[in-house]
Amino acid sequence: MYKHKIFLLSVVLLFASVTSGCWLWPFGGAQVVSGFKVTAKKYVQMVGGGFFFISPTTARGTWQYDNGSALGNTTSFAACCGTITVPDGRVPARWLIFAGAQFGNECIGQLTNPNMDVDPGQNRTANCLVAGIFFPFAMSPATFNLQSPPATMELTGSNLNTTYGLPRIEYMDPYSGDLLAITTATSVSGDGTWLQATTPDLSAVYSGTFSVIISNKLSDGRYEVVGTSTVDAYGRDFTFEEPPPPGECGCPPTGPCIECGPVS
Numbered sequence: 001m002y003k004h005k006i007f008l009l010s011v012v013l014l015f016a017s018v019t020s021g022c023w024l025w026p027f028g029g030a031q032v033v034s035g036f037k038v039t040a041k042k043y044v045q046m047v048g049g050g051f052f053f054i055s056p057t058t059a060r061g062t063w064q065y066d067n068g069s070a071l072g073n074t075t076s077f078a079a080c081c082g083t084i085t086v087p088d089g090r091v092p093a094r095w096l097i098f099a100g101a102q103f104g105n106e107c108i109g110q111l112t113n114p115n116m117d118v119d120p121g122q123n124r125t126a127n128c129l130v131a132g133i134f135f136p137f138a139m140s141p142a143t144f145n146l147q148s149p150p151a152t153m154e155l156t157g158s159n160l161n162t163t164y165g166l167p168r169i170e171y172m173d174p175y176s177g178d179l180l181a182i183t184t185a186t187s188v189s190g191d192g193t194w195l196q197a198t199t200p201d202l203s204a205v206y207s208g209t210f211s212v213i214i215s216n217k218l219s220d221g222r223y224e225v226v227g228t229s230t231v232d233a234y235g236r237d238f239t240f241e242e243p244p245p246p247g248e249c250g251c252p253p254t255g256p257c258i259e260c261g262p263v264s
Helices: 001-018
Strands: 021-025 030-032 038-045 051-056 059-069 076-079 083-084 091-099 114-116 125-136 138-140 143-145 152-154 167-172 179-188 196-197 209-219 224-235
Touching: 038 059, 038 091, 051 125, 076 083, 083 125, 091 125, 138 224, 152 224
Parallel strands: 038 125, 125 224, 143 224
Antiparallel strands: 021 030, 038 051, 038 083, 059 076, 059 091, 091 114, 138 152, 152 196, 167 179, 167 209, 179 196, 209 224
């Protein structure tokens, strides 16, 4: 009777694992058999060729047909932004996935083929193209130490305009699209080919290569991107610190600090 109960309990656990989208293996762990992710990004055309990353964007997907024995009840999704999880997405299967397509027409075309064969747990990439053409700018200095950044930066390119105000310069993380810092030009050449700007506060920025986006101010107060560049910063590498062991004082990277007791 005892063995019979154990067998029935095992069957119940196995059924529960299947219905939740996972098979439980006898040696521990789980194999996901439904669900996947999509990383959606939008780019702009560069003068002279190539594309420049703008930011993470929305994604929309529709299941087309199964590729073998598929699991998952979700057959369509539309979400924002960047890396999007479709937890019960039907896989393995053929999906039609578009970037920048959830809220109207963010993009004018797709840079990746929307027809995607998706496997369980996979992260597929969907990229799209936005309207416009960016001009490359040269940054000076192109490399600097974050511990002693230059007081000013100079950008050389074309199409700078000061009719409605001075151009804006944004420093962005090229991988996440996060805005790191922003500043405004202090002077612009009469022919619109170069600008100078005060280096913004980069005290919270870690070492890496960053995108620099240059925009002209429009009559209605909005900004229109006219060019891009990159800059390499070093001198402040990111290091992950383990939280202190239980009973010890200190400040972990997340969570409250642990107070130190009195020194005996």
